[in-house]
Amino acid sequence: MEISDHINTPAAEGQLPAAAAREAGTGAPVPTCPDRPVRDLLRHTGKVHRWATAFAVEGHTSYHPDGKEPDLDGPQLPDWFRAGHGLRVATAEELRLTLWTRLPLTAVTVTGAPEPARLRGENSGVTWS
Structure with a gap:
């Protein structure tokens, strides 16, 4: 698998939760965790996208606290998720060589x-x- 595959596959598949949330609604249950609504999944994974991006952009080499989950819902939440995911993918593409060479x-x-x-x-x- 090439480095570009590690970027392109998540780039495409990472947008699927936002698309599903738009179709089913943010209050719909997550099929694999029916006790949790889609909004929880988008808030959490959107926060993780931003946290991971901060590691790459800011060059953290040890634990760095994550941000708070947003208090968004409805159509704004999938948009927020897409923005954070898009930033993570763009950052990975831009830094693809330097990220791999930072490994010890x-x-x-x-x-x-x-x-x-x-x-x-x-x-x-x-x-x-």
């Missing part, structure tokens, strides 16, 4: 093992230097 690892080599084995940590063929 100097080299990672993955060889040979099929994907499921690597995910389980078995016979991984991963060497760190």
Whole structure:
């Protein structure tokens, strides 16, 4: 998978919650968590988008508190969510090379093992230097 795939896939799929909220309404239950309304999902994940963007833009290297969830609802909430998601995607695209080079690892080599084995940590063929 290329770095651009890690940006393009979330760029497209990340807009789906806002579209679903517009269609079903922000008070609709989240299908996988019927006790929670869509507004809670949008508020939380929208806050996380902004928090993650702040790490990249401001260069945090340790814990940084997140912002408060907004007291938005109705049509304004999906718009707010889309704006934060769009900023995160734009930031990832703009900083795609510098974000990867900020990692403290100097080299990672993955060889040979099929994907499921690597995910389980078995016979991984991963060497760190």
